[in-house]
Amino acid sequence: MPAPRTLLDKIWDDHLVCSPDGEQPLIYIDRHLVHEVTSAQAFEGLRVAGRRLRRPEATFATPDHNIPTTDRRLPIADPISKQQIDTLRANCREFGVRLFDLGDADQGIVHVIGPELGITQPGMTIVCGDSHTATHGALGALAFGIGTSEVEHVLATQTLRQSKPKSFEVRVEGELHPGVTAKDLVLYLIGRLTTEGGTGYVIEYTGPCIRRLGMEERMTVCNMSIEAGARAGMIAPDQITFDYLRGRDLVPKDFDQAVARWSTLPSDAGARYDRSETFSGGDVVPQVTWGTNPAQVVGVDASVPDPASMADASDRSSASRALEYMGLEAGTPIAAIPIDRVFIGSCTNSRIEDLRAAASVVRGHSVASRVRAMVVPGSGRVKRQAEAEGLDRVFTAAGFEWREAGCSMCLGMNPDTLAPGERCASTSNRNFEGRQGKGGRTHLVSPAMAAAAAVKGHFTDIRQWRYL
Amino acid sequence: MQPFTTHTGNVAPLDRANVDTDQIIPKQFLKRIERTGFGQFLFFDWRFLPDGSPDPAFELNQPIRQGASILLARRNFGCGSSREHAPWALDDYGFRSVIAPTFADIFFNNCFQNGMLPVKLDEADVDELFRRAAAAEAAGHAYRLTVDLENCEVRDDGGFSRSFAVDPFRRHCLLEGLDNIGLSLKHVDEITAWENAHGLTPLPGGTT
Numbered sequence: 274m275p276a277p278r279t280l281l282d283k284i285w286d287d288h289l290v291c292s293p294d295g296e297q298p299l300i301y302i303d304r305h306l307v308h309e310v311t312s313a314q315a316f317e318g319l320r321v322a323g324r325r326l327r328r329p330e331a332t333f334a335t336p337d338h339n340i341p342t343t344d345r346r347l348p349i350a351d352p353i354s355k356q357q358i359d360t361l362r363a364n365c366r367e368f369g370v371r372l373f374d375l376g377d378a379d380q381g382i383v384h385v386i387g388p389e390l391g392i393t394q395p396g397m398t399i400v401c402g403d404s405h406t407a408t409h410g411a412l413g414a415l416a417f418g419i420g421t422s423e424v425e426h427v428l429a430t431q432t433l434r435q436s437k438p439k440s441f442e443v444r445v446e447g448e449l450h451p452g453v454t455a456k457d458l459v460l461y462l463i464g465r466l467t468t469e470g471g472t473g474y475v476i477e478y479t480g481p482c483i484r485r486l487g488m489e490e491r492m493t494v495c496n497m498s499i500e501a502g503a504r505a506g507m508i509a510p511d512q513i514t515f516d517y518l519r520g521r522d523l524v525p526k527d528f529d530q531a532v533a534r535w536s537t538l539p540s541d542a543g544a545r546y547d548r549s550e551t552f553s554g555g556d557v558v559p560q561v562t563w564g565t566n567p568a569q570v571v572g573v574d575a576s577v578p579d580p581a582s583m584a585d586a587s588d589r590s591s592a593s594r595a596l597e598y599m600g601l602e603a604g605t606p607i608a609a610i611p612i613d614r615v616f617i618g619s620c621t622n623s624r625i626e627d628l629r630a631a632a633s634v635v636r637g638h639s640v641a642s643r644v645r646a647m648v649v650p651g652s653g654r655v656k657r658q659a660e661a662e663g664l665d666r667v668f669t670a671a672g673f674e675w676r677e678a679g680c681s682m683c684l685g686m687n688p689d690t691l692a693p694g695e696r697c698a699s700t701s702n703r704n705f706e707g708r709q710g711k712g713g714r715t716h717l718v719s720p721a722m723a724a725a726a727a728v729k730g731h732f733t734d735i736r737q738w739r740y741l
Numbered sequence: 742m743q744p745f746t747t748h749t750g751n752v753a754p755l756d757r758a759n760v761d762t763d764q765i766i767p768k769q770f771l772k773r774i775e776r777t778g779f780g781q782f783l784f785f786d787w788r789f790l791p792d793g794s795p796d797p798a799f800e801l802n803q804p805i806r807q808g809a810s811i812l813l814a815r816r817n818f819g820c821g822s823s824r825e826h827a828p829w830a831l832d833d834y835g836f837r838s839v840i841a842p843t844f845a846d847i848f849f850n851n852c853f854q855n856g857m858l859p860v861k862l863d864e865a866d867v868d869e870l871f872r873r874a875a876a877a878e879a880a881g882h883a884y885r886l887t888v889d890l891e892n893c894e895v896r897d898d899g900g901f902s903r904s905f906a907v908d909p910f911r912r913h914c915l916l917e918g919l920d921n922i923g924l925s926l927k928h929v930d931e932i933t934a935w936e937n938a939h940g941l942t943p944l945p946g947g948t949t
């Protein structure tokens with residue numbers, strides 16, 4: 274009998290093109306997603322070398338990072354952003370790549386539209402010049418971020434040089450309490466794994482708590498794997514995955530046959546992981562980051578930690594620096610921290626279920642007078658769906674801004690940024706210094722927690738929320 | 742790609758852990774469509790005060806560290822975004838090598854694509870290098886190190902010498918300055934065979 278294999282082993286074995294003596298293996302790449310910020314230099318490299326794309330139809334492009342999220346009929350005011358987007362258009366035209374352009378009904382954040390259009394499928398290898406490519410692993414794909422030189426390599430060869438990563442099973446038992454979301458779970462896990470606990474590994478999330486998560490919740494979990502250092506996070510496909518994919522635009526025509534194939538992907542009983550850790554979903558409470566990396570996180574019912582209480586010298590100095598940057602005192606209860614801005618969006622939390630969760634909190638309430646709050650849907654489709662359900666009106670009636678799809682204030686490359694010193698409750702994935710604007714202070718939370726903070730003007734425990 | 746064989750240069754100590762690529766090259770500089778010219782923006786938000794003048798408190802702005810070509814840092818260097826602009830900026834600024842206890846995976850990869858050598862040393866050895874750099878600077882001169890990829894060794898002229906591990910294939914590519922794509926295209930028959938076996942037909946006009 275062949276040795277039992279993990280999901281990662283199966284995808285890896287199936288995509289290994291060759292493993293020449295003295296070289297790193299070459300693996301085949303099924304889908305390549307491209308956006309405006311990390312592709313221009315790759316296309317230019319091809320042009321200079323006189324190379325073409327090996328499989329243009331495996332490549333999909335969309336502008337998302339630096340586009341404005343205001344009225345799409347207006348010209349882009351920033352000339353450099355405009356040049357980058359024009360360059361993407363010209364490159365897609367020249368090299369025959371399908372582009373979901375600004376103004377296209379299906380444009381959106383690359384990690385939102387991939388699953389939504391059925392580009393992402395179980396068992397595939399998927400890359401993108403973007404570290405949150407791990408998102409697609411939620412559907413049982415091996416998906417990870419690459420640099421621009423590797424983007425060029427994939428465009429030209431449809432393969433990647435890659436040593437096989439180690440496997441890390443993160444098993445979550447039990448279930449989440451009401452009010453606790455996938456975002457809280459992943460922030461909790463990162464807090465325990467640390468920012469580099471997953472370096473060199475592909476994480477496979479397993480266990481009953483993970484199985485209970487819906488498809489979009491699974492995307493939230495896999496999305497943030499990179500914040501624990503893991504290039505990829507994955508969840509074995511099951512009925513939830515197949516139900517999500519059925520009927521999407523780009524899934525295989527013979528869907529049932531595909532399901533039969535995908536059903537063989539989950540790790541075999543007795544398969545060995547290089548490392549395993551087990552957590553309990555019932556231990557997780559709503560999370561709020563207090564520092565400048567996503568592992569600097571505590572429960573909403575806790576207080577800002579005291580760096581002096583930390584055992585490790587380097588943790589201590591990072592924490593002191595972080596508190597200084599964040600303008601926080603050790604010992605301050607999280608719920609007492611006032612906020613100025615709220616951002617609901619990003620490839621972590623901008624899907625329809627995220628917007629529904631936030632809207633149900635906001636319904637009948639108003640945004641606190643000190644707060645400016647915005648909702649940026651992840652894609653044109655999410656936006657239309659939300660509008661069909663009337664969520665946009667719930668948000669705007671409460672005083673939220675309702676925007677067009679894009680990355681927006683997740684990284685603030687477009688005009689949506691924090692001013693120095695402004696404090697933001699954000700559903701995005703990085704609270705790095707200056708990420709949302711120079712001097713801006715980011716606290717990562719779930720969509721429901723962000724919505725509640727918008728109403729209260731400070732963090733509050735969503736488990737005690739009075740839904741109207 | 743520029744080869745990397747042996748490099749001797751001044752060390753710039755940056756005593757911080759988890760230095761993310763958002764700090765190495767902030768997003769407002771990612772809009773350029775070239776690979777060059779990013780050095781002026783390296784560590785921009787740390788390096789410059791709001792009025793645009795250099796922040797005298799920032800590590801790399803110390804006069805003694807001007808012209809340094811080896812960056813010494815703490816663990817998990819280069820975490821966060823996959824932006825290759827980070828190694829482009831370090832390279833363009835003049836760094837040829839970064840030494841740290843651990844690196845984030847994507848950044849580590851990206852260095853090798855650009856003829857830059859990331860070197861992993863034990864935490865204790867990195868501590869020792871920070872001490873030696875501080876002592877040299879206290880004595881009024883920059884600390885010099887040699888990073889030798891041929892012998893996989895880091896050494897100074899004061900008795901410090903440690904070997905480091907590096908993937909043999911990556912080492913070979915870096916020593917020779919090889920074009921990675923050209924090298925992979927030598928396996929085009931295997932790529933085609935894979936495509937055929939998976940029911941994909943090679944496209945006319947695709948790379949052959």
Ligand code: SF4
Nearest residue numbers: 405619620680683684
């Ligand atoms: S939403 Fe944020 S994290 Fe996601 S792809 Fe865009 S910039 Fe990157």
